[in-house]
Amino acid sequence: MTTPIRVLLVDDQELIRLGFRLVLEAEDDVDVVGEAADGDEAIRAVAAHAPDVVLMDIRMPRTDGIAATRSIVAAHPATRVLVLTTFDLDEYALGALDAGASGFLLKDAQRSELTAAIRAVHRGDAVLAPSVTRRLVDRLRAAPPAAEEPAASATDPTAELTDRERDVFVAIAHGMNNAEIAHHLFLSESTVKTHVGRVLAKIGARDRVHAVILAHRHRLVDTSAPPAGEGHGRSTT
Structure with a gap:
């Protein structure tokens, strides 16, 4: 049997945490191992529970989600952080991505989107739409x-x-x-x-x-030109 994905819920609103917990506990391959109401609690909870994935709110009292993400990624590189945001890629979400988050998810995401995002992040993918990636590219x-x-x-x-x-x-x-x-x-x-x-x-x-x-x-991309390789027609092997 596959080991369940261990998830930590971080949000300063208890009802939001409860909603996510109810959704995730209905999934056979997900195990909610803890909750935290701010960044400080999240950092301690990650150390205590070693979750695979952290659902991280951004705007919280005391230590916010950006600072918490940076600390968690640095101290626990095997733990992935999936940012929760109310708005589509606001500056806070961009800051969290730069701090090491593996993607972001809107709080009004559908159940299927939430569970798919957790599974994707757990297997090492980034949960980020191509259009969002390009906005991150533009900022960089x-x-x-x-x-x-x-x-x-x-x-x-x-x-x-x-x-x-x-x-x-x-x-x-x-x-x-x-x-x-x-x-x-x-x-x-x-x-x-x-x-x-x-x-x-x-x-x-x-x-x-x-x-x-x-x-x-590292300035490895020439932003004035398209990616190399177009029209080369190379083999797929």
């Missing part, structure tokens, strides 16, 4: 290089990638999903999925969101 493009990372571009995290993997990495950095990458590089989606997994492993990225952030922080 507009941001100046971080003052504390003056030599970031000196170390290329893509040095171990093959040419084909680098093409896939650049496509990810431009916000393409697997279907778009497959069409763009003339590959099958299953082949793209394999390449994406290898790319993330080689560059040390948690997921696609982290890969986008790495690409733009």
Whole structure:
């Protein structure tokens, strides 16, 4: 029997936590292991319960979801954080993604969307629509290089990638999903999925969101040009 996905619920509103708990406890493969009402409680609860996935509210008293996400990801890299937000990718949600969250979910999401998002994050995918990825890309493009990372571009995290993997990495950095990458590089989606997994492993990225952030922080993407590879017509193998 498959081990249930261990989930921690974090929200300052008890009724919202109760609603999520009722939905998730009806799923055979999900186990709600705890709750927290703010970021401080969440950090302690993750240390105590070692959840696989944290459903994290953003706007909470004391320590907010962004600070809590940053602490949890740093101390517990195996735990994935799925951000809960009321608005479609507001600045708070973007901040949480930058802090290490693996995606975001609207609080009014349907039951099927919630359970699918938890399963996706647990298996290592990022829960982020392509349009949202592109908005994140736009924000990263507009941001100046971080003052504390003056030599970031000196170390290329893509040095171990093959040419084909680098093409896939650049496509990810431009916000393409697997279907778009497959069409763009003339590959099958299953082949793209394999390449994406290898790319993330080689560059040390948690997921696609982290890969986008790495690409733009290290200035590895020419934002004035489309991804390389279009029209190459290479093999799918």
